[in-house]
């Protein structure tokens with residue numbers, strides 16, 4: 001029997017074959033299969049990934065999933081789950097597969113071509129919001145620049161938390177800026193946040209606050225967990241500091257006093273980055289701030 005004949009079924013020549021069994025009976029079966037597929041180095045959080053991807057297909061929240069773990073799985077979800085897990089096994093980030101990531105309680109659209117916002121960066125935003133709220137001299141709100149804005153995660157969450165601030169996000173990547181514009185529209189921040197294409201601070205005249213989460217990895221820090229994200233959002237020369245080396249002298253020319261600069265780093269860069277900041281801002285207070293996990297995560301310059 002040819003493949004075509006098999007696809008058409010038995011017709012008049014005999015009883016129709018039984019429909020192929022669904023790949024999974026219940027949500028519990030599907031999760032158990034996916035966790036096994038994602039274990040062994042594919043994912044650092046196999047259970048969470050399996051659950052988020054299944055809930056995405058089902059459009060269920062966690063409570064619904066747990067209430068219906070033993071019910072028969074709807075057919076569309078049962079057949080869609082296997083290819084989705086295969087893409088995760090091949091290294092695609094969960095956020096790309098579901099098309100969004102939560103950051104500072106807001107939903108950001110993400111996908112190939114833009115960095116997935118990380119929880120460590122939320123610590124930078126929280127620290128900055130507290131400092132800005134404590135500064136009384138910025139009548140009418142500070143002018144904030146988010147350099148290397150990517151999806152707009154920092155710029156848009158600052159604008160939403162600081163209603164008086166004027167915010168501009170800059171990025172070199174037209175694709176990243178497309179995601180940032182979509183996120184700006186979804187968050188209703190079109191009137192409050194500017195998004196411009198440019199190299200570091202070249203498009204900017206002056207600022208009270210500069211937030212930077214620029215690429216800072218070294219080439220040897222590439223691993224499978226980040227291989228699908230754009231290299232131009234991750235790497236910055238042999239020691240990972242090329243972009244900050246270029247940024248800091250520009251920032252020193254543009255930053256008002258009072259002014260604040262924050263820049264996310266890798267914990268291994270603490271000393272080198274502190275030295276770069278002190279060289280660019282010799283009379284300012286330079287400090288290293290830790291993330292919630294206790295790692296040195298960003299440098300602050302209070303100017």
Ligand SMILES: C[S@@+](CC[C@H](N)C(=O)[O-])C[C@H]1O[C@@H](n2cnc3c(N)ncnc32)[C@H](O)[C@@H]1O
Pocket residue numbers: 114115116117118121147148149150151152153154170171172173176198199200213214215216232233234243
């Ligand atoms: C680590 S990602 C950060 C994205 C976002 N700020 C976040 O925290 O999720 C760095 C971003 O910097 C951008 N970038 C790289 N080089 C740049 C440059 N010379 N000028 C402006 N942006 C740059 C990349 O395109 C990328 O979107």
